[in-house]
Amino acid sequence: MSxxxxxxxxxxxxxxxxxxxxxxxxxxxxxxxxxRLAGRFASAAQIAHINHQWGFDQPVYIRYLTIMKLVFxxxxxxxxxxxxxxxQLLQYLPVTASLAIxxxxxxxxxxxxxxxxxxxxAGKWLDRGLTVLALIGVSMPVFFLGALMSxxxxxxxxxxxxxxxxxxxxxxxxxxxxMLMPWFALSVLFIGVYSRVLRSxxxxxxxxxxxxxxxxxxxxxxxxxTRHVLRNSLIPIVTLFGLDFAAVIGGGAILTESVFNLHGIxxxxxxxxxxxxxxxxxxxxxxxxxxxxxxxxxxxILYAYLDPRIRL
Amino acid sequence: xxATGSTPASVIEESLPHEGWxxxxxxxxxxGIGPYQLAWRRLRRNKVALAxxxxxxxxxxxxxxxxxxxxxxxxTGPNSENVDTALNQFGVPLGPTWHAxxxxxxxxxxxxxxxxxxxxxxxxxxxxxxxxxxTIVLATLLGVLSGYFRGPLDGFISRAFEVxxxxxxxxxxxxxxxxxxxxxxxxxxxxxxxxxxxxxxLIIGVIYTPYVGKAxxxxxxxxxxxxxxxxxxxxxLGNFRIMYQEILPNVASTIIVFIPLVLxxxxxxxxxxxxxxxxxRPPNPSWGTMISEGINLLPSAVHTMLVPGxxxxxxxxxxxxxxxxxxxxxxxxxxxxxxx
Numbered sequence: 300m301s302x303x304x305x306x307x308x309x310x311x312x313x314x315x316x317x318x319x320x321x322x323x324x325x326x327x328x329x330x331x332x333x334x335r336l337a338g339r340f341a342s343a344a345q346i347a348h349i350n351h352q353w354g355f356d357q358p359v360y361i362r363y364l365t366i367m368k369l370v371f372x373x374x375x376x377x378x379x380x381x382x383x384x385x386x387q388l389l390q391y392l393p394v395t396a397s398l399a400i401x402x403x404x405x406x407x408x409x410x411x412x413x414x415x416x417x418x419x420x421a422g423k424w425l426d427r428g429l430t431v432l433a434l435i436g437v438s439m440p441v442f443f444l445g446a447l448m449s450x451x452x453x454x455x456x457x458x459x460x461x462x463x464x465x466x467x468x469x470x471x472x473x474x475x476x477x478m479l480m481p482w483f484a485l486s487v488l489f490i491g492v493y494s495r496v497l498r499s500x501x502x503x504x505x506x507x508x509x510x511x512x513x514x515x516x517x518x519x520x521x522x523x524x525t526r527h528v529l530r531n532s533l534i535p536i537v538t539l540f541g542l543d544f545a546a547v548i549g550g551g552a553i554l555t556e557s558v559f560n561l562h563g564i565x566x567x568x569x570x571x572x573x574x575x576x577x578x579x580x581x582x583x584x585x586x587x588x589x590x591x592x593x594x595x596x597x598x599x600i601l602y603a604y605l606d607p608r609i610r611l
Numbered sequence: 612x613x614a615t616g617s618t619p620a621s622v623i624e625e626s627l628p629h630e631g632w633x634x635x636x637x638x639x640x641x642x643g644i645g646p647y648q649l650a651w652r653r654l655r656r657n658k659v660a661l662a663x664x665x666x667x668x669x670x671x672x673x674x675x676x677x678x679x680x681x682x683x684x685x686x687t688g689p690n691s692e693n694v695d696t697a698l699n700q701f702g703v704p705l706g707p708t709w710h711a712x713x714x715x716x717x718x719x720x721x722x723x724x725x726x727x728x729x730x731x732x733x734x735x736x737x738x739x740x741x742x743x744x745x746t747i748v749l750a751t752l753l754g755v756l757s758g759y760f761r762g763p764l765d766g767f768i769s770r771a772f773e774v775x776x777x778x779x780x781x782x783x784x785x786x787x788x789x790x791x792x793x794x795x796x797x798x799x800x801x802x803x804x805x806x807x808x809x810x811x812x813l814i815i816g817v818i819y820t821p822y823v824g825k826a827x828x829x830x831x832x833x834x835x836x837x838x839x840x841x842x843x844x845x846x847x848l849g850n851f852r853i854m855y856q857e858i859l860p861n862v863a864s865t866i867i868v869f870i871p872l873v874l875x876x877x878x879x880x881x882x883x884x885x886x887x888x889x890x891x892r893p894p895n896p897s898w899g900t901m902i903s904e905g906i907n908l909l910p911s912a913v914h915t916m917l918v919p920g921x922x923x924x925x926x927x928x929x930x931x932x933x934x935x936x937x938x939x940x941x942x943x944x945x946x947x948x949x950x951x
Contacts, residue, residue: 588779
């Protein structure tokens with residue numbers, strides 16, 4: 300276990316380092332940010348002053364080290380608004396976390412439910428219907444679905460609010476109502492993927508020898524299914540969920556956030572990229588990758604719990 | 612048999628080779644039938660998959676015929692604006708007329724939605740196919756090399772996959788999209804202009820490479836320990852000959868199963884990136900940009916969002932259902948998928 304943690308820690312540092320360098324170098328290919336910071340009518344002296352003040356006249360590796368030092372001391376300032384990036388990130392995090400946690404619960408439970416139903420009735424009409432739904436779900440771009448929901452359910456028929464975010468601590472009921480549509484819109488794709496994956500793993504598992512053994516030793520069908528078949532079939536689902544949930548928390552739900560006008564991490568990232576504002580983009584990508592790697596490790600531990608044959 | 616075989620659920624009803632792909636060891640194929648022939652027979656029985664494959668083919672052909680439609684039916688180009696005839700007195704664009712001109716209505720600057728839909732489809736599909744080609748070629752090359760040679764090369768390639776994997780997909784996409792749109796890409800040998808569709812294709816192609824590459828690497832790691840590879844080496848075959856002649860045919864069915872999966876995801880990703888303004892640049896149409904433009908006009912002109920959106924869903928659905936059929940035929944235990 301401790302070996303596993305140490306190994307994971309090293310690989311995480313490596314991945315984060317590579318991602319920070321990659322992001323930095325990508326933006327380095329752009330024209331000097333001093334020209335934008337100085338404004339359109341700046342004199343050469345002003346530009347030189349900004350160059351010096353922000354350290355743009357330094358060589359690349361010095362600039363990289365400076366910005367990374369600022370990132371780790373929590374003092375990194377964005378070029379565009381010149382505000383502290385970490386404070387901004389903390390401000391956007393609750394929105395994204397609300398989206399991710401609610402949607403995660405929905406897509407995990409419905410994905411498992413549909414997957415089990417589909418496998419239970421394999422080849423029958425229920426299975427076919429769920430298969431069709433799942434395939435439509437995977438083929439539906441989230442921003443199109445979101446726009447449809449927001450327009451019809453929100454603007455036109457007025458059933459649910461069309462978008463925006465209400466703070467949980469301000470008004471829990473309104474928070475819930477505002478999040479309902481984004482949760483479902485984001486979940487549809489994942490429900491489709493998970494139910495399909497679970498269906499095929501269950502159908503694969505029921506033919507395994509240990510399932511026959513479980514039946515032979517006199518377990519009821521329900522016990523066999525929950526203790527042996529489902530427990531083993533959930534392994535790929537756990538892996539998928541870890542990755543997907545991490546991606547959404549790390550700002551991966553940019554499309555959902557932008558179509559429902561939720562000012563979360565994804566939208567913050569998108570705006571910063573558009574403004575060519577390196578510091579926030581760097582911090583967000585590092586944050587996103589960090590969450591992915593951490594949840595990846597947690598997933599592996601859960602994995603070992605579900606399947607005792609796997610050693611960490 | 613043919614009645615039950617017409618659904619993707621046919622997996623469980625047939626006793627199929629248990630090696631994950633046809634032609635694997637222990638596959639009990641009838642004498643005289645090769646693994647691909649067997650797969651083709653299974654696919655041919657799957658009428659639903661074939662129908663949806665046909666749907667995709669029809670969309671593809673319609674999009675390829677876009678210039679003919681524009682010239683002989685609609686008499687207008689994808690970017691030609693016609694404010695006088697296409698808007699009513701309040702400045703609201705025409706809805707679908709179901710006539711040759713403005714068949715699916717107009718957009719607020721008077722462009723024919725049907726013409727733009729077909730031209731946009733050309734762009735979306737072109738990017739989709741190019742990205743798929745890039746992903747498949749890169750993933751096969753890197754996956755086979757790292758699985759076969761292992762050691763430091765594998766370490767390097769696997770780390771590189773991990774970095775792209777951990778990088779949030781759309782974030783990487785828009786970072787690359789915005790940066791490359793400003794600077795263009797200079798690969799030394801050839802240059803890609805900053806407005807080229809190839810940039811978007813390249814971004815998507817690179818993003819999906821680890822998903823496919825990891826799967827191929829894993830399979831090659833298993834294959835290289837098998838007896839037939841030892842036999843090939845005993846016969847004096849070189850490494851690259853073994854990879855090309857012995858390994859590649861054995862991962863071919865995996866690659867085939869991945870093609871529709873990657874294509875469907877690439878088209879969706881293109882739409883997403885264009886929606887965020889990091890894909891196809893206006894005024895050039897693509898389904899993603901058209902939906903994005905349509906959303907901004909929502910209360911007055913719903914058709915400008917609905918038309919490209921429905922087309923996109925139909926196209927991707929066609930690929931997905933057909934791809935599902937291909938997977939059922941080639942990989943009946945459904946081991947291959949894109950985890951995302």
